[in-house]
Amino acid sequence: MSEYTGYDGNSLEFLKKNQVVIGDSVKILADITYSGIIMPRYEHSDDKHIVLKLKSGYNIGLEITKIEKIEKNPTKEVIIEKDSKIEKNEKLPNILLLSTGGTIASKIDYRTGAVTPVLTAEELNSSVPELAKIANIEAKVLFSEYSENIVPEHWLKIAEEIKQYSKSDYSGIIIAHGTDTMHYTSSYLSFSLAGFPIPIALVGSQRSSDRASSDAALNLIGATKFLTECNTNGIYIVMHQDENDETIACHIGTRVRKNHTSKRGAFQTMGDDPAFLVVNNKIHNNMKTDYFSAQEFNPQIKINEKVALVKYHPGYEPSLLKNIIDSNYKAIIFEGTGLGHIGKNMYSIVKIAKEKGIFMGMTSQCIDGRVRMTVYESGRDLLNLGIIPLENMIPETALVKAMWVTGNTEKMDEIKEFMLDRIASEFSI
Amino acid sequence: MSEYTGYDGNSLEFLKKNQVVIGDSVKILADITYSGIIMPRYEHSDDKHIVLKLKSGYNIGLEITKIEKIEKNPTKEVIIEKDSKIEKNEKLPNILLLSTGGTIASKIDYRTGAVTPVLTAEELNSSVPELAKIANIEAKVLFSEYSENIVPEHWLKIAEEIKQYSKSDYSGIIIAHGTDTMHYTSSYLSFSLAGFPIPIALVGSQRSSDRASSDAALNLIGATKFLTECNTNGIYIVMHQDENDETIACHIGTRVRKNHTSKRGAFQTMGDDPAFLVVNNKIHNNMKTDYFSAQEFNPQIKINEKVALVKYHPGYEPSLLKNIIDSNYKAIIFEGTGLGHIGKNMYSIVKIAKEKGIFMGMTSQCIDGRVRMTVYESGRDLLNLGIIPLENMIPETALVKAMWVTGNTEKMDEIKEFMLDRIASEFSI
Numbered sequence: 018m019s020e021y022t023g024y025d026g027n028s029l030e031f032l033k034k035n036q037v038v039i040g041d042s043v044k045i046l047a048d049i050t051y052s053g054i055i056m057p058r059y060e061h062s063d064d065k066h067i068v069l070k071l072k073s074g075y076n077i078g079l080e081i082t083k084i085e086k087i088e089k090n091p092t093k094e095v096i097i098e099k100d101s102k103i104e105k106n107e108k109l110p111n112i113l114l115l116s117t118g119g120t121i122a123s124k125i126d127y128r129t130g131a132v133t134p135v136l137t138a139e140e141l142n143s144s145v146p147e148l149a150k151i152a153n154i155e156a157k158v159l160f161s162e163y164s165e166n167i168v169p170e171h172w173l174k175i176a177e178e179i180k181q182y183s184k185s186d187y188s189g190i191i192i193a194h195g196t197d198t199m200h201y202t203s204s205y206l207s208f209s210l211a212g213f214p215i216p217i218a219l220v221g222s223q224r225s226s227d228r229a230s231s232d233a234a235l236n237l238i239g240a241t242k243f244l245t246e247c248n249t250n251g252i253y254i255v256m257h258q259d260e261n262d263e264t265i266a267c268h269i270g271t272r273v274r275k276n277h278t279s280k281r282g283a284f285q286t287m288g289d290d291p292a293f294l295v296v297n298n299k300i301h302n303n304m305k306t307d308y309f310s311a312q313e314f315n316p317q318i319k320i321n322e323k324v325a326l327v328k329y330h331p332g333y334e335p336s337l338l339k340n341i342i343d344s345n346y347k348a349i350i351f352e353g354t355g356l357g358h359i360g361k362n363m364y365s366i367v368k369i370a371k372e373k374g375i376f377m378g379m380t381s382q383c384i385d386g387r388v389r390m391t392v393y394e395s396g397r398d399l400l401n402l403g404i405i406p407l408e409n410m411i412p413e414t415a416l417v418k419a420m421w422v423t424g425n426t427e428k429m430d431e432i433k434e435f436m437l438d439r440i441a442s443e444f445s446i
Numbered sequence: 447m448s449e450y451t452g453y454d455g456n457s458l459e460f461l462k463k464n465q466v467v468i469g470d471s472v473k474i475l476a477d478i479t480y481s482g483i484i485m486p487r488y489e490h491s492d493d494k495h496i497v498l499k500l501k502s503g504y505n506i507g508l509e510i511t512k513i514e515k516i517e518k519n520p521t522k523e524v525i526i527e528k529d530s531k532i533e534k535n536e537k538l539p540n541i542l543l544l545s546t547g548g549t550i551a552s553k554i555d556y557r558t559g560a561v562t563p564v565l566t567a568e569e570l571n572s573s574v575p576e577l578a579k580i581a582n583i584e585a586k587v588l589f590s591e592y593s594e595n596i597v598p599e600h601w602l603k604i605a606e607e608i609k610q611y612s613k614s615d616y617s618g619i620i621i622a623h624g625t626d627t628m629h630y631t632s633s634y635l636s637f638s639l640a641g642f643p644i645p646i647a648l649v650g651s652q653r654s655s656d657r658a659s660s661d662a663a664l665n666l667i668g669a670t671k672f673l674t675e676c677n678t679n680g681i682y683i684v685m686h687q688d689e690n691d692e693t694i695a696c697h698i699g700t701r702v703r704k705n706h707t708s709k710r711g712a713f714q715t716m717g718d719d720p721a722f723l724v725v726n727n728k729i730h731n732n733m734k735t736d737y738f739s740a741q742e743f744n745p746q747i748k749i750n751e752k753v754a755l756v757k758y759h760p761g762y763e764p765s766l767l768k769n770i771i772d773s774n775y776k777a778i779i780f781e782g783t784g785l786g787h788i789g790k791n792m793y794s795i796v797k798i799a800k801e802k803g804i805f806m807g808m809t810s811q812c813i814d815g816r817v818r819m820t821v822y823e824s825g826r827d828l829l830n831l832g833i834i835p836l837e838n839m840i841p842e843t844a845l846v847k848a849m850w851v852t853g854n855t856e857k858m859d860e861i862k863e864f865m866l867d868r869i870a871s872e873f874s875i
Contacts, residue, residue, distance in 0.1 A: 165787035278815030354626035358594035386707030
């Protein structure tokens with residue numbers, strides 16, 4: 018991080034002219050007087066604002082043309098010492114934090130104004146001091162990708178890393194991860210690491226830390242609390258329940274979607290309450306069954322990426338499905354309409370897929386609710402064409418599961434069996 | 447409808463053996479004694495049950511092996527006279543009902559046990575007698591398709607039909623439609639019939655009428671009430687608000703999705719309350735702006751079907767996008783992740799699409815919330831590659847809009863302009 022990270026054009030000039038840099042404690046006279054720390058910027062939207070972290074912890078953007086005066090405070094606030102070692106507290110549980118990138122991992126800031134490109138345990142503990150009271154956090158950077166750039170190869174890397182810790186002294190593992198594709202990753206880990214003995218929490222943040230009220234710190238605190246006290250295993254996504262800061266929700270990793278582009282409470286368990294809630298530091302357990310059907314940990318870290326997700330809609334051209342078939346896909350997951358339908362204009366191509374031995378599973382673009390293909394003739398036709406109804410599996414989960422299943426076996430009987438075998442709570446019963 | 451519609455195998459044999467047919471009023475001794483009317487079946491799940499409509503209006507399925515005795519009641523209940531003419535009440539408003547098929551249109555039954563394959567005004571008024579007290583219903587069968595089989599050609603047919611009634615004496619138009627793709631149809635009508643002077647309600651039912659508690663009648667009553675009293679125009683989807691029967695919700699036709707496979711309250715306005723509610727026969731108005739930006743009705747009933755909806759996910763193979771480009775598509779709507787992202791492995795193919803003059807718009811698979819592509823580098827890269835962020839348009843609405851826009855013009859400047867022109871409340875402001 019440079020002294021001017023994120024600033025350019027007019028705003029950079031403004032900082033230089035006033036001889037202040039990122040991390041400086043300043044007093045600014047504009048419409049009212051503001052005191053705070055100059056923050057780096059990660060939003061590249063304009064060069065007209067500077068970002069100030071107020072004492073309240075909130076960040077605000079101030080338009081430079083409206084600033085009458087800016088002066089450095091004589092006493093500079095303490096910026097965290099990056100190399101300060103945190104003493105391990107033998108009485109506390111140990112948590113492993115694996116960082117994969119995303120907003121949360123690259124820009125943690127909390128109180129101090131410190132921003133680091135990637136997390137180390139020390140930086141994390143310094144920036145979220147509450148964590149050190151709950152657990153000893155050991156951190157490791159796996160890679161650094163925004164989650165829209167995560168590909169199945171990354172899933173394998175995370176799974177291979179975690180596999181090593183099945184007999185460790187960790188109480189749980191946090192994976193810092195971008196939110197965009199977090200529920201795809203949590204699904205893959207759920208299948209490939211089925212039976213993993215300690216709980217795993219994927220944690221992200223919806224607000225980058227140079228915006229007001231980043232949710233990163235509270236999500237991390239909630240996840241740490243959850244992992245050390247939940248007394249179960251499983252792969253969870255741990256994020257704000259809603260827009261207020263009181264409740265952190267722990268969602269079953271195969272039953273959850275990102276259902277809002279920007280809200281802090283963007284993640285929702287489909288068709289049910291979150292498995293656990295952390296409310297005012299208390300854990301509320303709402304789990305109805307064990308997360309994994311298997312008690313024993315027997316990792317199967319394999320994948321076949323030739324699985325297509327086909328969202329059917331009026332006007333969907335059947336030849337697009339034909340292209341997929343001709344591209345040697347091993348499985349197709351349909352996002353059908355309603356109870357699990359696709360138009361009858363698709364039948365002839367579906368028949369070709371069946372003849373080529375491609376697995377076809379049905380989910381619903383309704384996202385919530387169970388597919389049921391025995392109610393209407395359309396559904397029955399599709400059953401006859403060999404399409405397998407996948408209960409109330411979320412389309413994305415079904416896609417990832419099919420990638421995993423077809424990575425483990427090529428036998429159609431086994432594929433069908435595994436797809437409907439409830440391995441990691443991927444459908445409700 | 448035959449005397450045994452929907453019955454086969456054991457259940458058919460059972461009816462014949464006991465000399466009873468559909469429409470007979472019977473008393474059945476099983477675990478308890480049931481009185482009711484034998485109903486036709488439209489669920490083809492088994493041959494083990496017969497369906498009985500109880501006096502309460504609810505239907506139950508009775509397992510034939512558990513029936514000890516079945517006897518015809520001496521007085522047969524009155525089955526509606528299909529040819530009885532309803533007198534027009536000059537004091538009441540007139541409503542046009544266009545039937546396109548789906549569960550609602552093919553199997554209306556209510557109180558009487560009458561089931562007809564398609565609706566006529568008389569059958570409708572007889573089967574939902576409350577309607578005649580609210581309005582004079584004139585009905586017309588356009589076609590009869592389950593909505594998974596609706597294709598853009600059907601949209602054109604509906605729009606062309608409705609176009610004729612812009613200067614009629616109807617207070618509103620009901621379109622009976624299957625629920626599966628209802629929100630695609632409502633979107634198309636919203637764009638092609640922008641400014642249409644009277645309100646239009648698409649109405650369906652989630653429960654087929656040979657199942658307990660069909661929602662068809664209440665949805666129709668609610669829609670009729672709404673159309674005659676809302677004092678505005680626009681295209682709405684009118685369905686149960688939730689699982690209870692008290693509230694009927696009227697959703698803006700471009701802001702609504704079917705979000706549950708089977709619940710009666712399956713439809714939801716994304717990111718807002720429904721535009722209107724009908725609660726205990728009272729209309730509650732929650733509209734924030736006019737439905738249409740244009741005041742004048744100037745129908746543009748055109749379409750280009752060569753628009754693809756691409757849902758990006760980890761493992762999405764860029765060559766699938768290349769196939770779409772090579773199939774002469776005119777527009778691509780991305781269902782990106784989060785704020786509107788796709789992986790960087792897609793960039794080179796996106797570039798080809800841009801060079802070929804294909805319109806590319808971005809929506810979010812989060813479904814709720816606005817895309818915002820200036821926050822992260824990924825988004826800015828995609829903007830530079832020519833992808834247009836489509837506000838908080840629902841992916842399906844964006845797809846239909848792009849079909850309509852590219853059906854009306856081939857000029858890229860105009861396509862871009864129209865896609866971001868708020869024509870029918872398709873994004874919120």
